[in-house]
Amino acid sequence: MTRQVKFIQGNEACVEGALYAGLDFFAGYPITPSTEIAEHLSLRLPRRGGKFIQMEDEIASMCAVIGASLTGHKVLTATSGPGFSLKQEALGYAVMAEIPCVIVNVQRGGPSTGVPTHVSQGDVMQARWGTHGDHSIVTLTASNHQDVFAMTVEAFNIAETYRTPVILLFDEVVGHMRERLEIPEPGEIPLVERLRTAVREGVDYHPYLPREDGRLPMSDFGGVHRYNVTGLVHDMWGFPSDDPRMVHGLLRHLVDKIENNAGQMARFKTYYLEDAETVLVSFGSAARSALHIVESLRPRGERIGLLELQTLWPFPADVVRQYCNEAHYTVVVEMNMGQVCQMVKNAVRHPERVFLANRIDGVFITPTDIKQILRLIKGRGV
Amino acid sequence: MAVKNYIRERFFPHLWCAGCGHGIVLGGLIRAVEELGLSRNEIVMVSGIGCSSRISGYVDFHTLHTIHGRALAFATGVKLSKPELNVIVPMGDGDALAIGGNHFIHAARRNIDMTAIVMNNRIYGMTGGQYSPLTGPGMLATTAPYTNIDQGFDIVEMARAAGATFVARTTTYHVQQMSELIREAVLHEGFSVVEIMTQCPTYFGRKNKQGSAVEMMKQMKAMTTPVGSKAKQENPELIERGIFVQVDKPEYCAEYDRIIDRARGGK
Numbered sequence: 001m002t003r004q005v006k007f008i009q010g011n012e013a014c015v016e017g018a019l020y021a022g023l024d025f026f027a028g029y030p031i032t033p034s035t036e037i038a039e040h041l042s043l044r045l046p047r048r049g050g051k052f053i054q055m056e057d058e059i060a061s062m063c064a065v066i067g068a069s070l071t072g073h074k075v076l077t078a079t080s081g082p083g084f085s086l087k088q089e090a091l092g093y094a095v096m097a098e099i100p101c102v103i104v105n106v107q108r109g110g111p112s113t114g115v116p117t118h119v120s121q122g123d124v125m126q127a128r129w130g131t132h133g134d135h136s137i138v139t140l141t142a143s144n145h146q147d148v149f150a151m152t153v154e155a156f157n158i159a160e161t162y163r164t165p166v167i168l169l170f171d172e173v174v175g176h177m178r179e180r181l182e183i184p185e186p187g188e189i190p191l192v193e194r195l196r197t198a199v200r201e202g203v204d205y206h207p208y209l210p211r212e213d214g215r216l217p218m219s220d221f222g223g224v225h226r227y228n229v230t231g232l233v234h235d236m237w238g239f240p241s242d243d244p245r246m247v248h249g250l251l252r253h254l255v256d257k258i259e260n261n262a263g264q265m266a267r268f269k270t271y272y273l274e275d276a277e278t279v280l281v282s283f284g285s286a287a288r289s290a291l292h293i294v295e296s297l298r299p300r301g302e303r304i305g306l307l308e309l310q311t312l313w314p315f316p317a318d319v320v321r322q323y324c325n326e327a328h329y330t331v332v333v334e335m336n337m338g339q340v341c342q343m344v345k346n347a348v349r350h351p352e353r354v355f356l357a358n359r360i361d362g363v364f365i366t367p368t369d370i371k372q373i374l375r376l377i378k379g380r381g382v
Numbered sequence: 383m384a385v386k387n388y389i390r391e392r393f394f395p396h397l398w399c400a401g402c403g404h405g406i407v408l409g410g411l412i413r414a415v416e417e418l419g420l421s422r423n424e425i426v427m428v429s430g431i432g433c434s435s436r437i438s439g440y441v442d443f444h445t446l447h448t449i450h451g452r453a454l455a456f457a458t459g460v461k462l463s464k465p466e467l468n469v470i471v472p473m474g475d476g477d478a479l480a481i482g483g484n485h486f487i488h489a490a491r492r493n494i495d496m497t498a499i500v501m502n503n504r505i506y507g508m509t510g511g512q513y514s515p516l517t518g519p520g521m522l523a524t525t526a527p528y529t530n531i532d533q534g535f536d537i538v539e540m541a542r543a544a545g546a547t548f549v550a551r552t553t554t555y556h557v558q559q560m561s562e563l564i565r566e567a568v569l570h571e572g573f574s575v576v577e578i579m580t581q582c583p584t585y586f587g588r589k590n591k592q593g594s595a596v597e598m599m600k601q602m603k604a605m606t607t608p609v610g611s612k613a614k615q616e617n618p619e620l621i622e623r624g625i626f627v628q629v630d631k632p633e634y635c636a637e638y639d640r641i642i643d644r645a646r647g648g649k
Contacts (some may be wrong), residue, residue, distance in 0.1 A: 064456065239392070
């Protein structure tokens with residue numbers, strides 16, 4: 001059987017990935033450059049009995065998907081910068097109540113309305129710290145449509161495995177660009193389904209008591225186990241508590257379940273890194289230009305390679321160290337003022353060898369831009 | 383089933399102040415559910431933040447205690463994803479109509495089958511007595527030390543205008559009527575709103591010199607009258623109690639099922 005091939009936008013590739021993963025509930029609010037995700041899901045979801053709803057605002061969309069996740073469904077919402085800001089409180093609720101859900105942010109320039117709707121990658125730190133309080137979060141990204149598809153499936157898998165919200169941080173260029181997508185056969189990419197409790201009716205079920213492997217089996221609302229879900233610090237029953245040991249224990253659990261599995265969640269791609277003296281680190285659409293310049297400089301004998309990050313949070317510091325510690329130059333290519341660059345500096349042995357190649361003017365960073373910055377860094381002049 | 387089977391005893395004692403009307407609402411709600419004969423497994427209670435919202439913790443249903451003002455948005459996700467569930471959404475006046483006002487009018491507009499109970503004590507109690515959109519002009523609150531100049535909402539009129547297909551009002555004094563109205567509201571297919579005027583002796587009562595909880599309840603009796611009563615004609619200042627709206631309109635989840643049929647090539 002041949003795979004189905006489509007020539008589509010990145011936002012549609014995300015839709016295909018979500019449907020492949022088993023999405024059955026979407027709530028959203030129109031915002032460029034993510035709107036195509038809502039439009040296509042309004043067409044596709046009802047055909048398989050799924051639910052699509054356009055809510056009254058961004059906040060309501062985030063809340064509705066959390067509600068729908070609790071009845072046992074795989075859920076998604078999609079937005080862009082301003083909407084992502086509005087969703088943050090409810091996103092924190094999903095962190096605290098440990099409710100699987102996937103949030104797409106197709107990034108545009110900010111702050112505020114910014115330059116609608118030119119490209120930017122300025123929401124990396126907002127994805128990490130947008131909601132208040134100590135917490136951890138999972139954020140994935142991709143530079144091409146095949147990877148948008150794969151990372152979307154991955155996002156649902158991670159959300160179910162760790163009972164956590166997962167952010168897909170795409171950008172305007174990837175979202176709107178058209179290119180080829182081969183849709184994998186069913187079963188080709190493994191899917192993680194919701195882990196439901198084996199506790200029988202009439203026996204106490206503890207929604208917040210982790211198993212030995214750290215996972216927390218769920219019970220669908222409407223099922224035989226009735227329990228409380230709250231954004232307050234809670235005990236294993238879901239009942240509110242301000243017992244200092246409980247507060248400390250829950251915060252540690254919420255952070256540790258993500259950070260202790262950073263290695264398992266680290267997704268990245270390497271290009272020409274075996275002998276690279278100059279390592280470009282990039283992600284999202286910027287990585288396309290980075291790869292282009294690597295492949296054009298290699299034939300000229302330049303020892304240059306690319307580390308493309310697909311997991312941004314938890315930050316894959318070990319991966320960065322592995323590939324950048326020995327580099328003469330590490331150059332982070334991103335369309336913001338150095339949000340990932342700073343993380344790379346924090347990770348490596350020689351932060352003074354880490355440089356930023358960026359654009360923040362709403363214009364896509366080109367291979368030529370990177371080439372000129374590389375010449376400057378190496379003191380060759382432009 | 384006895385009333386005590388509907389509550390989570392290990393959650394008690396509750397956090398409401400002595401004299402608070404919210405416990406009366408809890409009692410009325412449980413009696414309504416008991417009379418309806420609903421299984422606890424079929425009921426999801428979704429609440430927001432505030433004194434009133436703690437009610438969800440005390441009942442042995444599926445309970446979702448969410449964030450301030452957004453209970454109806456969470457509830458919409460619960461209901462649309464599993465329409466066979468009965469969704470009950472208790473909210474305070476600030477929760478439902480200030481921070482949550484947008485969700486309130488849009489849930490009403492959609493006519494999605496759930497029951498919103500607005501426990502209206504005209505004050506933000508959890509934060510210590512600030513004025514709400516229901517406090518009304520001339521009253522005192524910790525953020526209105528020189529009297530409140532904010533005009534109030536009429537919950538019934540707003541719910542009606544927004545498209546709610548069942549709208550009722552009662553008070554904590556009228557406990558029998560409260561249970562009857564909640565029962566009717568839950569049975570109604572569509573978005574139902576029950577405003578329950580309730581007393582906050584700790585903040586609203588004390589700030590406005592309204593006396594004890596009992597005196598405040600007596601006052602609610604004196605200031606209300608059944609819908610369409612002669613007393614209302616003689617004294618327009620009286621607030622009416624009873625059912626104001628009870629109409630049939632297409633319900634959102636049922637309509638969505640038709641969308642699924644259409645998408646699958648049916649009519």
